[in-house]
Amino acid sequence: MKRSLFSLTIGGFGIGMTEFVMMGILPDLSTALGISIPKAGHLISAYALGVVLGAPLLVGIAGKYPPKKILMGLMLLFTVFNGLSALAPDFRLLFVARLFSGLPHGAFFGVGAVVASRLATTGREARAVSMMFAGLTFANIIGVPIGTFVGHHFSWRITFIAISVIGLLTIWALNSWMPDLPASKNNNLKSSLAIFKKTEPWLIVGITAIGTGGLFAWFSYIAPLMTKVAGFSDNALTFILMLAGVGMAVGNLIGGRLADRLSPANATTFLLLAMVISLLIVSAVSHLKIPAIAMTFITGAISFALAAPVQMLMIKAASGAEMLAASVSQASFNIGNAIGAYLGGLPIAAGLGYTSPEWVGAGLAFGGLLFCVALLIKKKKESVKTLA
Known part of the structure; x- marks a missing residue:
C-alpha cells in the first residue's frame, strides 16, 4: 500500500473507532449517565447529524485549498472535539460534543475518496477507495473492541482520549506522506451544487441514506441483542465486535473488487438485496448462539461491502464536483446512521424486544434497493437514447 493511502487508512481508523465504539459502550454510557439505552442511542444520532451538517459545509468552505491541507484541518477538528467528548460531564454536553466531533467525518472521507481515486492506477479506483475505508473496518476489528473493553472495565472517557491520540497520529502521517496535490479547479460552491439539478445524484443519496440505515438499525443495538437475546456475557462483547469488524474488513475488500469488475450500480443492487435477507435471518436466529455469531460476521461483511461501490457511484455521477x-455521499451514509439508530430504537422502547430493530433494518435496506432499481432503469433508458 502506498504511504499516502496509508495516511488515509489511519484517519479512517480513528473515524471508524469514534463512530462505532458508541455501539459497544452504549450500556456503559447508559449506566454512567443515568439514562435509558434508547436515549443513549441518541448520541449515535447526534454524531450522524454532525456528519450530515459538516460534510457539504466544510468541503464547500475549504474547497479552494489543496487536499492535503483540507485533510489535516479536518483531522484537527476531529481531535479537538473527541477530546471534549472525553471531558463532557453530562448527557447534554456529551450530545453537543458528539455532534461537533461528527462535523469533519464526511468531509474527510469525501475528500479522501477523491484523493485515493486520483492516486490509484486506472481501473483500480474503487480498490484504492476501499483502502481508505479499510481503516474504518480495522477500527471495528481492533479499535472498537479495545475501546469497548476499556469503556466497560475502566472508563468510556479513556476511550475518547485514545481516539484523540489517533487523530494526532493521522495529522502527522498526512503531513509526512500525503503528496501536495493541486486544489480542485472547480472550487466554486454554486457551480458545484449544480450537479444536484440532475436526478442521478439524488437517487444515489436515497440509496445511501435509506439503504445503509439497515446496517445501523442492526449494529446500533448489537450489544443488547447479543447479551439479552443470544445470552452472551458482557465480557464476550469484545470478541463479538471484533468478529463483526473482521466481517466488515472482508466485505470492504470484496465490495471494492465487485465495483471494479462489475459496475458500482450492479454491485450496490446485489449487496442491498443480500442485506435485506441477512437482517431477516439475524432476527430469526439471534436466540441461538452459534447462528447469531455466524450472522454477525456475515451481516458485517455484506453491510461494509457497500462502502466503495456507493462512493464510486457518486464520484462518477458528479464530474467536476x-x-x-x-x-454528500458520506453525509447520506450518516443520515442512514441517524435514521437506523433512531428507528431501530423505537420498537425497543415500545417493548417489542431487541430483535425488532432487524425488521426495521430490513425495511430500510429494501427501500435503498428500490432506489437502486430506479437508478438502473434510468441508466438503461439513457443508454438506449444514446444508441438511438
Missing part, C-alpha cells in the same frame, strides 16, 4: 459529491 467530485469532492462535494463524495462528501
Whole structure:
C-alpha cells in the first residue's frame, strides 16, 4: 500500500473507532449517565447529524485549498472535539460534543475518496477507495473492541482520549506522506451544487441514506441483542465486535473488487438485496448462539461491502464536483446512521424486544434497493437514447 493511502487508512481508523465504539459502550454510557439505552442511542444520532451538517459545509468552505491541507484541518477538528467528548460531564454536553466531533467525518472521507481515486492506477479506483475505508473496518476489528473493553472495565472517557491520540497520529502521517496535490479547479460552491439539478445524484443519496440505515438499525443495538437475546456475557462483547469488524474488513475488500469488475450500480443492487435477507435471518436466529455469531460476521461483511461501490457511484455521477459529491455521499451514509439508530430504537422502547430493530433494518435496506432499481432503469433508458 502506498504511504499516502496509508495516511488515509489511519484517519479512517480513528473515524471508524469514534463512530462505532458508541455501539459497544452504549450500556456503559447508559449506566454512567443515568439514562435509558434508547436515549443513549441518541448520541449515535447526534454524531450522524454532525456528519450530515459538516460534510457539504466544510468541503464547500475549504474547497479552494489543496487536499492535503483540507485533510489535516479536518483531522484537527476531529481531535479537538473527541477530546471534549472525553471531558463532557453530562448527557447534554456529551450530545453537543458528539455532534461537533461528527462535523469533519464526511468531509474527510469525501475528500479522501477523491484523493485515493486520483492516486490509484486506472481501473483500480474503487480498490484504492476501499483502502481508505479499510481503516474504518480495522477500527471495528481492533479499535472498537479495545475501546469497548476499556469503556466497560475502566472508563468510556479513556476511550475518547485514545481516539484523540489517533487523530494526532493521522495529522502527522498526512503531513509526512500525503503528496501536495493541486486544489480542485472547480472550487466554486454554486457551480458545484449544480450537479444536484440532475436526478442521478439524488437517487444515489436515497440509496445511501435509506439503504445503509439497515446496517445501523442492526449494529446500533448489537450489544443488547447479543447479551439479552443470544445470552452472551458482557465480557464476550469484545470478541463479538471484533468478529463483526473482521466481517466488515472482508466485505470492504470484496465490495471494492465487485465495483471494479462489475459496475458500482450492479454491485450496490446485489449487496442491498443480500442485506435485506441477512437482517431477516439475524432476527430469526439471534436466540441461538452459534447462528447469531455466524450472522454477525456475515451481516458485517455484506453491510461494509457497500462502502466503495456507493462512493464510486457518486464520484462518477458528479464530474467536476467530485469532492462535494463524495462528501454528500458520506453525509447520506450518516443520515442512514441517524435514521437506523433512531428507528431501530423505537420498537425497543415500545417493548417489542431487541430483535425488532432487524425488521426495521430490513425495511430500510429494501427501500435503498428500490432506489437502486430506479437508478438502473434510468441508466438503461439513457443508454438506449444514446444508441438511438
